[in-house]
Structure formats: structure tokens, C-alpha cells
Amino acid sequence: MQLNEMSIHQLRELLRAGEVSSREILEAVFAKIDAVEGEVGAYLTLCYDEAFAQAQRADEMLAAGETSPLCGIPIAVKDNFSTAGVRTTCASRLLENYIPPYDASAVARLKQVGAVLVGKTNLDEFGLGSSTENSQFHCTRNPWDLSRVPGGSSGGSAAAVAAGEAAAALGTDTGGSIRQPAAFCGIVGLKPTYGLVPRYGVVAAADSMDHIGPMTRDVRDAALVLQAIAGWDPKDPTSARRDIPDYEAALTGNIKGLVVGLPQELMGDALDPEVREAVFGAANLLESLGASVEEISLPHVEYAIATFYIIVSAEISSNLARFDGVRYGYRVAEAEDTVSMFIKTREALGQEAKRRILMGTYFLQAGNYETYYLKALKVRTLIKEDFEKAFQRCHVIISPTTPTAAFAFGHKTRTPVTMYQSDIYTCTANLAGIPALTVPCGYTQEGLPIGLQIMGKPFDEPAVLRVGHAYEQHAGLPLRQPQTEVKTNG
Amino acid sequence: MADWEVVIGLEVHAELLTKSKVFCGCSTEFGAEPNSQVCPICMGLPGTLPLLNKRAVELAVKAGLALQCRINQFSVFARKQYFYPDLVKAYQISQDDLPLCSDGYVELLVDDTVRRIGINRVHLEEEAGKSIHAGEDIMSAAYSLLDYNRAGIGLIEIVTEPDIRSPEEARLFLEKLRQLLQYAEVSDCKMEEGSLRCDANISLRPKGSSAFGVKCEIKNLNSFRAVQRALEFEVERQKALLEAGEAVVPETRHWDEAQGMTFSMRSKAEAADYRYFPDPNLYPLEVEPSWVEAIRAELPELPDARRDRFMEEYGLSMYAAEVLTSSRDLADYFEECMEQIKDPKLVSNWVMGEVQRWLKAHGLEAADSPVSPKDLAGLLQLIQANAISNLVAKDVLEEMFATGKSAQTIVDDKGLRQISDDDSLEAMIAEVLEANPGPVADVKAGKTKAIGFLVGQVMKASKGKANPQRVNELIRQKLQD
Numbered sequence: 011m012q013l014n015e016m017s018i019h020q021l022r023e024l025l026r027a028g029e030v031s032s033r034e035i036l037e038a039v040f041a042k043i044d045a046v047e048g049e050v051g052a053y054l055t056l057c058y059d060e061a062f063a064q065a066q067r068a069d070e071m072l073a074a075g076e077t078s079p080l081c082g083i084p085i086a087v088k089d090n091f092s093t094a095g096v097r098t099t100c101a102s103r104l105l106e107n108y109i110p111p112y113d114a115s116a117v118a119r120l121k122q123v124g125a126v127l128v129g130k131t132n133l134d135e136f137g138l139g140s141s142t143e144n145s146q147f148h149c150t151r152n153p154w155d156l157s158r159v160p161g162g163s164s165g166g167s168a169a170a171v172a173a174g175e176a177a178a179a180l181g182t183d184t185g186g187s188i189r190q191p192a193a194f195c196g197i198v199g200l201k202p203t204y205g206l207v208p209r210y211g212v213v214a215a216a217d218s219m220d221h222i223g224p225m226t227r228d229v230r231d232a233a234l235v236l237q238a239i240a241g242w243d244p245k246d247p248t249s250a251r252r253d254i255p256d257y258e259a260a261l262t263g264n265i266k267g268l269v270v271g272l273p274q275e276l277m278g279d280a281l282d283p284e285v286r287e288a289v290f291g292a293a294n295l296l297e298s299l300g301a302s303v304e305e306i307s308l309p310h311v312e313y314a315i316a317t318f319y320i321i322v323s324a325e326i327s328s329n330l331a332r333f334d335g336v337r338y339g340y341r342v343a344e345a346e347d348t349v350s351m352f353i354k355t356r357e358a359l360g361q362e363a364k365r366r367i368l369m370g371t372y373f374l375q376a377g378n379y380e381t382y383y384l385k386a387l388k389v390r391t392l393i394k395e396d397f398e399k400a401f402q403r404c405h406v407i408i409s410p411t412t413p414t415a416a417f418a419f420g421h422k423t424r425t426p427v428t429m430y431q432s433d434i435y436t437c438t439a440n441l442a443g444i445p446a447l448t449v450p451c452g453y454t455q456e457g458l459p460i461g462l463q464i465m466g467k468p469f470d471e472p473a474v475l476r477v478g479h480a481y482e483q484h485a486g487l488p489l490r491q492p493q494t495e496v497k498t499n500g
Numbered sequence: 501m502a503d504w505e506v507v508i509g510l511e512v513h514a515e516l517l518t519k520s521k522v523f524c525g526c527s528t529e530f531g532a533e534p535n536s537q538v539c540p541i542c543m544g545l546p547g548t549l550p551l552l553n554k555r556a557v558e559l560a561v562k563a564g565l566a567l568q569c570r571i572n573q574f575s576v577f578a579r580k581q582y583f584y585p586d587l588v589k590a591y592q593i594s595q596d597d598l599p600l601c602s603d604g605y606v607e608l609l610v611d612d613t614v615r616r617i618g619i620n621r622v623h624l625e626e627e628a629g630k631s632i633h634a635g636e637d638i639m640s641a642a643y644s645l646l647d648y649n650r651a652g653i654g655l656i657e658i659v660t661e662p663d664i665r666s667p668e669e670a671r672l673f674l675e676k677l678r679q680l681l682q683y684a685e686v687s688d689c690k691m692e693e694g695s696l697r698c699d700a701n702i703s704l705r706p707k708g709s710s711a712f713g714v715k716c717e718i719k720n721l722n723s724f725r726a727v728q729r730a731l732e733f734e735v736e737r738q739k740a741l742l743e744a745g746e747a748v749v750p751e752t753r754h755w756d757e758a759q760g761m762t763f764s765m766r767s768k769a770e771a772a773d774y775r776y777f778p779d780p781n782l783y784p785l786e787v788e789p790s791w792v793e794a795i796r797a798e799l800p801e802l803p804d805a806r807r808d809r810f811m812e813e814y815g816l817s818m819y820a821a822e823v824l825t826s827s828r829d830l831a832d833y834f835e836e837c838m839e840q841i842k843d844p845k846l847v848s849n850w851v852m853g854e855v856q857r858w859l860k861a862h863g864l865e866a867a868d869s870p871v872s873p874k875d876l877a878g879l880l881q882l883i884q885a886n887a888i889s890n891l892v893a894k895d896v897l898e899e900m901f902a903t904g905k906s907a908q909t910i911v912d913d914k915g916l917r918q919i920s921d922d923d924s925l926e927a928m929i930a931e932v933l934e935a936n937p938g939p940v941a942d943v944k945a946g947k948t949k950a951i952g953f954l955v956g957q958v959m960k961a962s963k964g965k966a967n968p969q970r971v972n973e974l975i976r977q978k979l980q981d
Contacts, residue, residue: 092547105546112540114547213546218780246549247781325780328579331590332544336646348644352583374581374775383777 013038014084014174018231021177022079025072032065032072032082035177036126039084042174043128051150052160052170054089055097056129068124079234081124086176088167089130090137091117091222092211096127100213101145102135103358104333104340114211115246116180116222116239123238128176131166135360136330137184137215139163140432142191143423144362152194153492154458158416161191167225168195172492178235179225184215185318186411186436188223189448193411193461196450196492198478199225200232201436203469204443205250207236208243216325217248219318219440229449229479233257236471252469260472261479266300268477271404275311276435282414288452288460289410292481296408299480306404308396311438313389318437319430320373320386327370330363365426390441397442401467406477409435411448411461435463445471449478450487503707504742506735507715508664508700512677514656514687515627515695516559522626522654523550523593530693534647542652544588549781556654557600559686560624561787561795563656564601566684566802567619567677571792575600575623577782580774585644586629588651596776599623600785606680607804608672617673618661627653650694656686662701662712667731671724674698679803683828691723698727703748704738713738714748718762720755730755734762806831814844823852829866830856833873840877843884850880854894858901871900879907887911888918892964920967922974925958928966929974932957943979951975 013021013035024030040058047053061084068082087093090100092110099105113121121127134144142150142165150165152158153173160169164181168191171179181188183201192199200223207222214220224235237258242251272293277286293303335341335355342358345351359367373382400407413432422429439446444465451462462481466474521528524541541548564571578596604619629651633641658677664670678689678696689696703715718734721727733755738748750768755761778784801809803825810821810831825831834851841847855876859869879896882888888896888911899910911917919925932954933940942950951972958971 090547092545098546100546108546110540110545110547112545209547210549211547216780245551247551248549248783324777328581328591328775328777331581331583332546332588334583334585334590336585337543337588338545348585349583371775374777376773376775379775379777 012042012174014042014177016177017227018079018083018177018234021083022234025082032068032124032126033062035082036061036065036084036128039128039174039176046153046173047175049151049156050153050169050173050175051148052131052166052173052175053086053129054099054101054132054145054147054166057096057127060096061126061128064121064124064126068126071124076124078123078238080120080238082126083177084126084128085120085235086128086131086167086170086179087117087120088133088164088179088181090133090182090213090215091130091180092213093117093127093130096130098130098213099147100136101133101147102333102360102363103146104335104355106340108339110211112211115208115243117211119239120180125238128170131164131170131179133166133187134163135363136213136326137163137182137187137220138326138360138362138366140186140190140429141417141419141422142166143419144360146360149419152416154196155416155456158418158458159194159421161194161412161416163187163191164199164225165191168192168197168199171195171197171225171227178227178231180235180239181223181225182212182215183221183223183436183440184219184322185433185440188221188225189411189436189446189461189463190432192225193448193450193459194416196459197225197227198229198232198447198449198482199223200236200447200471200475201439201445202236202240202471203250203445205248206241206445206469206471207239208241208246208249210243210245214325214329216322217329218325219322221440229447229475229482230258230261232447232478233261233475250469255472257471257475260476262476263480263483264300265296265477265480268301268405268473269403270296270301270303270477271306271400271407272303273306273308273311273400273407273409275308276409280413280431280434281410284454285410285412285414285460289408289462292451292462292485293408295484296477296481299484301477303408304404306400306407308393308400308438310389310392310396314393314438314441315431315434317386317389317393318433318441319369320382321390321441323366323370324373324383325370326363327367327374330359330367333359362426393438394442397438397444397465405466405470405473407465409463409465411435411463415454415456415458415460439463439465444468445474447474447478449482451481451485452487504704504735504739505707505709506666506702506704507662507712508667508670508702508731509662510658510660510664510670510673511699511701512658512660512674513697514563514658514681514689516556516654516656517685517687518553518555518559518654520553521652522553522556522624523652526652528653530695532649534645534649537649538651542588543648544651550593550779552782552785553654556624557785557787558795558798559654560600560622560656561792562684562799563658563681563686564604564622565792565796565799566680566686567601567604567606567622567658569601569604569619569622571601571787572598573788574598574784574786576784577624577779578776579779580625580776582772582774584628586631586646586648586651588629588648592626592628593779593782594625594657594776595623598784600787606673606676608669608676610669610672615669617663617669620659620661622656622658625655625657627651627655667728667735670700670731671728674724674727679826683800683803685800697721700727700731702731702734702738704735704742713742714750716748716750716762717752718755719752719765720757722757726755726757729760730762733760737762800828803828803831814838814848816844816848820848820852824848827866833866833869836873837877837880840874841880841884843880846880846883847876850876854897858898862901870904871897875900875906882907882911886918886920886967886969888916889959889964889966889968891959891968892916892918895964916965918967919962919965920970922970925966925971925974928958928961929971929978932961933975933978940979943975951979
């Protein structure tokens with residue numbers, strides 16, 4: 011196995027034993043990038059020089075006894091995390107040349123323990139989309155099948171990890187943007203509890219739904235990355251003040267006696283038969299490991315998509331308003347007056363961003379606020395209560411991560427509502443703020459990865475990771491490599 | 501012709517006296533180099549989040565308490581959304597339907613009756629930056645410059661009920677409000693620096709009617725005088741329209757100070773829909789009752805209470821007590837001086853008269869006076885001890901303001917000590933009486949008024965140093981016995 015294909019915990023052992031250096035790992039990663047990036051297109055910006063400087067520093071830190079498992083590990087970061095001195099575009103023309111003067115808290119925490127920032131990954135503009143087709147710069151291809159999307163909005167991060175262009179990545183998840191691309195690209199993705207990982211420095215899509223989390227090769231890696239980025243941050247007023255458990259220690263492999271809920275509403279007819287089969291297969295495996303799987307009900311989930319899109323659009327319409335060309339980013343070259351400068355500058359926004367702004371503006375208008383926004387907030391509370399009720403019986407809840415495996419380019423962009431509906435399994439966890447993990451749970455006949463979603467109680471990442479890890483250890487999935495691997499080797 | 505009742509409500513913005521901004525750590529100092537007091541947060545850079553300044557909450561609560569408001573245990577920050585170059589996030593973090601403070605009042609003395617003006621709400625919000633337009637006005641400006649030092653300074657908005665009944669009352673209300681906010685040390689309320697701003701809503705209705713008329717909002721009111729003048733103009737404008745049978749158009753109007761007129765800015769139909777919604781980054785603000793009580797304990801004695809105490813404790817007139825408590829500084833000055841000299845009449849006369857005069861001349865507040873209350877007490881003690889006359893004391897005070905020297909030093913250096921020994925005085929009196937036979941004859945004939953003239957001549961001859969009382973006595977003895 012090449013260094014660039016290894017998990018963080020494998021690399022950790024090699025680094026600790028002094029068998030490889032951070033520099034060598036990074037060289038392997040950049041060699042892979044040179045080989046496949048032209049096809050995959052995972053990155054918007056590569057930080058070649060900075061990365062090698064960081065790798066050298068990491069090697070010094072390791073020599074000095076640094077024990078963080080992330081020290082010297084090459085990590086990709088979605089291009090909506092602010093990075094000091096490195097442009098942060100959000101895949102938008104409006105921010106094409108925007109260079110933040112500060113690091114997002116999660117990035118700062120990674121840097122502090124010696125992680126190496128490989129580059130900034132592609133996304134749907136401002137995180138708005140489920141296929142990364144809404145990037146204003148280029149498309150990212152799914153390494154498993156280059157004719158298909160990698161999912162989104164963290165499609166670049168998922169593709170980078172799947173293709174061996176980084177050991178792990180950070181993504182953001184507003185309605186499934188970590189989990190859906192992770193599932194599409196056959197990797198692990200974790201959306202932690204709201205407030206566990208500070209959002210400071212991540213360009214907001216919808217503040218009340220945005221989450222930051224790891225995208226990794228396996229569950230142990232997810233635990234290791236989470237450990238480094240979780241915890242209270244005085245710069246984030248929504249960050250939770252609480253003790254952080256040892257996530258790796260939760261990976262005991264023992265799930266005997268755990269109650270696993272399987273919500274009937276999430277196993278309905280819309281589900282692709284192959285995905286359904288894979289999820290039921292996973293449920294059976296968990297039972298065979300000593301868990302008991304019980305059918306449960308989340309009665310308000312049928313309103314989740316509508317609720318989610320009303321709240322998210324409202325917040326997006328507000329958050330994207332600041333890109334007016336006055337202080338930073340793109341500004342139209344000529345305009346008659348200030349208002350026309352605003353209008354012409356903002357015409358550079360992509361179609362999906364404009365659509366969400368229009369919807370959100372509509373939902374918040376005087377007269378519509380009560381009908382839509384306020385009502386959506388109420389339904390959000392009901393959905394949270396559904397989960398609270400379910401978690402009185404269950405330790406975790408499982409579901410498919412996505413209704414289908416990765417779809418082809420252009421497949422859903424013409425019908426936005428179809429695209430929105432693909433968030434059905436994931437967006438409920440954003441509405442409720444609960445932790446949700448996706449792990450690979452099989453392949454379609456076409457050889458595309460399928461994801462199993464595991465949700466838990468607020469701040470019960472240990473249970474979610476334990477179940478995901480136990481499943482992963484026993485699933486015995488045939489080891490398959492993404493298509494790009496075959497190509498570059500052949 | 502109908503008799504009209506004027507209905508006015510005010511919206512007042514006051515900048516809070518916090519050292520740092522309301523959602524970041526930047527300084528709030530006025531007058532710094534443009535864009536030198538900014539950071540990613542108050543510049544609204546992508547990814548930044550607001551961090552509420554606890555002190556700003558305390559000052560807003562303090563304002564609410566000074567205005568007799570109910571402090572709401574839970575209040576909500578909401579985004580007020582509009583596009584403007586000086587508004588960095590294209591929304592202002594403010595409060596909408598759940599403000600921090602509600603239902604208070606301010607009492608005013610108008611024509612000897614107490615008027616109570618209701619306060620609808622006091623809420624906490626952030627300042628925008630400042631646009632500086634190159635050229636005469638915004639329309640003809642070739643470009644605009646933006647200074648974001650002000651962006652993010654903590655602000656309270658105070659909204660009155662439509663209880664104000666005249667332009668003069670509006671001005672009196674603002675004066676009282678400023679006095680309260682300064683007393684409570686919530687805001688320095690400097691209209692010239694923009695730390696206090698006011699918009700006014702005004703409508704007219706037939707006397708006796710309880711329905712409201714159509715109102716206009718008046719903006720660009722840059723002084724208390726402007727508020728009164730603009731409203732006076734507006735009363736006449738609306739009255740003329742109504743009496744001609746025309747309708748008042750609901751609109752926002754701009755006060756032009758130079759022309760002394762208001763002009764239509766935009767109609768209310770075009771008014772922005774601010775699309776308020778709760779800011780998801782800021783959880784509802786909880787102000788526990790125990791915190792409110794701790795803040796209440798910080799409140800100083802408020803002006804009305806202090807005025808009443810001054811009348812009772814020092815036996816001052818209503819007028820004197822009002823003047824002396826008009827600012828907290830001045831009242832403190834008076835009371836510190838009183839600690840040295842237990843003569844309320846003497847101290848109040850000097851503080852209200854000469855001290856105020858020289859403060860004004862030097863453009864200073866009482867707190868910044870080069871003549872401290874102790875220094876003044878030193879001067880007044882010399883008067884009490886008959887060491888100098890009132891007249892000399894006035895000159896000495898002027899010198900004290902100019903040089904910062906003590907009264908004692910000035911009197912000694914210049915030899916201004918009052919002449920009170922009868923031998924010296926009698927010698928001077930003898931000369932004056934000899935030189936003024938006419939008035940002497942008048943006095944002898946019973947025209948006592950002429951004594952004043954003779955005393956004045958002795959004072960002149962002594963360069964003000966003679967003890968006037970003693971001179972008066974001695975002249976009387978000489979001429980009337």
C-alpha cells in the first residue's frame with residue numbers, strides 16, 4: 011500500500027517508529043495529485059510550498075516528541091474554511107481572489123498539532139448543492155466512476171480522500187454535505203453534534219445547521235480528527251462548553267446490548283432497492299454482533315425537507331448578502347451608483363445561490379414570516395422531539411445515508427427539487443443537531459459505494475463511532491479501489 | 501377651524517460607553533485614524549461570529565432601569581437586513597419583537613406640571629460604519645469613503661410612546677434623557693460626535709380625537725435645537741395641509757438645517773422590509789433578576805431624586821437645585837465643595853455663577869475643571885474669614901482658572917488680602933469724604949443712597965481690598981452720628 015493510501019492511524023505508527031517522515035508522506039500525496047488531479051479535480055487551490063514547510067515543521071515536532079496522531083498528516087480542507095494567507099473562494103467568483111487574514115478555529119487546531127494543509131477542496135458554491143456541480147470553477151469527478159458526481163457540497167474533500175490525494179479532509183455539513191459525498195465516494199464522514207466543533211472562520215451557509223466534521227478512510231481516523239478539532243471555542247457563541255471524551259477509546263468493538271433504531275419513515279418506497287438491501291444487511295450484521303435492532307417511528311420526518319429548506323434558505327439569504335463588492339472579493343468594474351454596483355456585482359452569484367436567496371427572502375418577508383419561517387421553526391422542534399423520544403429507547407438510529415448511489419453529471423441539476431430530496435436522510439440530523447456518521451456498507455452492481463448512516467444522541471459521538479467502527483470491522487466489504495487507481499496503475 | 505393636537509414620538513440612538521465594541525474587542529475611542537479600529541469580526545469578514553460584550557448588556561440594562569423600564573429576563577437578537585456600504589454584513593444585529601427593556605417612562609417638568617412620557621422599549625444593537633461622501637452631498641459625490649471604526653460600537657435604541665405634545669416638549673424630553681443617560685454613565689450623549697442621535701415621528705389630530713393622524717418621520721436632526729425647530733416647521737406644514745383639506749403623505753422627511761425646512765426623502769410605501777429574524781448565532785439573552793439587581797446597585801442617585809434631596813438637605817430653591825443637578829458632574833462638584841464649607845447659599849451661588857461662567861468660557865465640564873471643589877472651598881473660606889471681598893474673590897477665581905494656582909497663593913502673591921483694620925480704613929475714608937463734599941452733604945441730609953457711592957469710592961481707592969462692610973459701618977458712624 012502506498013503512503014498516500016494509508017489511514018491516519020497506520021501513518022501514525024510509521025511516523026512514531028521513525029520509518030517514514032511527514033515529508034515522504036506529503037511527497038506521495040503530491041505524486042498522486044500530479045497523476046490524477048487532472049481527472050478528479052478535487053482541489054481549487056494546492057498549497058504546495060506551505061505544505062512542505064509544514065511537513066518539515068511536523069517532522070521537527072515529531073522529533074521533539076509531539077504525540078498528536080495528526081502531526082505530519084496531510085489533510086485537505088474544504089474551500090469554505092478561512093485560511094490565513096491562502097485564498098478562500100467558497101467556489102464562488104465573488105471570492106475568487108479573497109485571502110482571509112485569519113484561520114478558522116478548526117484549521118488553527120489542526121495546524122497547532124502539526125497537521126499539514128495540502129490544499130483547499132472544491133465544493134458547490136457556498137456549500138449550496140449536493141453534487142459539487144454548483145462550483146463556479148470546475149466540476150469534481152467521483153474517483154469511483156468519473157462520469158458521476160462525487161456528491162456535495164464537500165465533493166472535493168470526499169474525492170481527495172477517496173483518490174488518495176490526502177489522508178483525510180475537513181468538510182462542512184449543512185444538510186448532508188459531509189455524509190452524502192462520503193457515501194458517494196466510499197469513505198467515512200462524520201457530522202458531529204451542533205456546538206461540538208467550533209464554526210468560527212467557516213463561511214456560513216446556514217448558521218443554525220452548519221457543522222464541521224472529518225472525512226476519512228475509516229472510523230478510527232474520524233475519531234482521531236474529531237479529537238483534534240472538538241471542544242469549546244470562545245470565538246464561537248454557539249460552541250458548547252463541556253468535557254471532550256477520548257473518542258478513540260470508544261472504539262471497543264463491543265456493541266452487545268445496544269439498541270439500534272431503524273425508522274420506518276426512512277426505509278420507504280423512495281429508496282433504491284440496492285441501497286435498501288445494503289442497509290438491511292447492515293442491520294442484520296449489527297444484530298449478529300449483539301445489538302438489537304428495533305423498528306421505530308419519527309412521525310414528523312416527512313416534513314423535514316420542507317422545514318429544512320425554509321430555514322436554510324432564510325439563513326442563506328441573510329448570510330450571502332454581505333458579498334456586495336464593497337470591502338473584499340469581486341466588484342463589478344463599472345456601475346452608475348451604489349445600488350447598481352450591488353446588483354451587478356451580485357449577478358456573479360451562481361444560479362443555485364440566487365435561487366436560495368430568492369426563496370429565503372420570500373420566506374422572511376413581512377406577511378410570510380409567520381406562515382413559513384416561524385412554522386418551520388416549530389416543526390424543527392417537533393422533529394427534535396421525535397428524536398428525543400426515539401433515543402429514550404435506542405442508543406443509535408440507523409438509516410441509509412442517501413436514497414441512491416452516486417448519480418451522473420447533469421442528472422439532477424435541471425430539477426432542483428429532486429436534488430433537494432436527496433437530502434431526506436441526512437438533513438434531519440442537521441435539524442436536530444445530533445451526531446451522524448456515514449460508513450461504507452456495500453456496493454451497487456455497478457460497483458458504486460453505498461453508505462450506512464448512524465445517528466446518536468447529542469454529544470454521544472462515542473456511541474456513534476463505536477457502532478460504526480464495530481460494523482466496519484465485521485462488514486468484510488470486498489476491498490475495492492476507486493477507478494482512478496486502476497487507471498493510473500494501468 | 502379645528503384646534504390641533506400635536507402627537508410626537510421619538511426614536512433615540514445612544515452609543516454605549518463601553519471600552520470595546522459590542523461583538524468584538526476593538527476599541528470604541530472616538531476620532532482615531534479611519535479604519536484603524538477594526539478586526540475581522542467588525543469588518544464582517546466571512547466566517548466570523550459575534551461575541552456579545554457583557555458590559556454592553558449591563559449598560560443597556562442600566563439605561564432601562566434609569567428609564568423605569570421592565571428588564572426582560574429573555575430577549576432576542578434579530579437581524580435587521582438591508583444593503584448599505586457601511587453595513588458590513590448587510591444586516592445589523594439588533595432586537596425586534598423581544599427587546600431587552602420595555603414599558604418605562606421619563607418625567608418632565610413642563611410649565612410647572614409633571615408630564616410623564618412613556619418609553620416603549622430600549623434595545624441593544626450595533627452601530628454601522630460611516631460613509632463620507634466626496635462633494636456637496638450624496639447625489640453629486642464622485643465617490644464615497646468608508647470608515648468602519650464606528651462599525652460594531654454598542655448602541656441602544658430608545659423608542660418613546662407617542663406621548664409628546666409639542667416641539668418644545670420633545671426638546672425637554674431629550675435634555676432629560678441625556679441627563680439620565682449621563683448620570684447613569686451609559687452614554688456620553690454627544691450629539692456633535694454622533695453618540696446621541698434622534699429621529700422624530702410627528703402627526704396632528706383634531707383636539708379631542710383619540711385616533712392618530714398620518715405621521716411623518718423626520719431625520720437628520722443633529723442638535724436639540726434642530727429637533728425643536730424641525731418639529732415646529734412640521735407642525736406648521738401639516739397644519740396648513742390639513743386646514744386646506746389636503747392629506748398628509750406618510751413619508752420620511754429630511755431636515756435641512758440651513759434652510760430651516762423639511763424635505764421629502766421617501767414615501768412610507770417604499771419603506772424597506774427589513775426581514776427581521778432571530779440571529780441564529782446568538783442564543784436568547786438571559787438576564788437573571790440577580791444580575792439586574794447588581795446593575796441596579798451600580799446606578800447613582802438619579803437627577804430628580806438628587807434635586808429633591810438638595811432642596812431638603814441644603815435648603816436650596818427649586819431653581820438652584822435644578823441647575824446644580826442638571827449634570828452629575830456639577831452636582832458632584834457642588835457636594836464636594838459642601839464637604840469643606842457648610843454654607844449652601846455661598847457655595848451654590850458661586851458654583852452656579854462664577855464657576856459655571858468660567859467653565860463655559862474655557863469649554864470645560866465640571867469634572868475637568870482646573871479649579872477643584874477643594875480649590876473653590878479654599879477661595880470661599882477666604883471670603884468667609886473676611887480676608888478678601890467678593891469682588892476680589894471674583895478676580896482671584898479667574899486667575900485660578902487661568903493658572904491653576906490656589907486662592908491663598910494668589911491672594912498672598914498679589915497682596916490682595918482685605919483691609920479690615922479701622923486705622924487704615926479711616927485714613928482712606930477721610931480722604932474720600934474730603935474729596936466728595938456733595939455726597940457727604942447728601943448723606944448728612946438723610947439721603948442714605950449716597951453712602952453706597954462713598955463706599956464704592958473707598959473700594960476704588962483701596963483697589964478692592966477694603967472690607968466693604970466695615971467701610972460702610974465706619975462711614976455711617978462718621979456722617980450719621
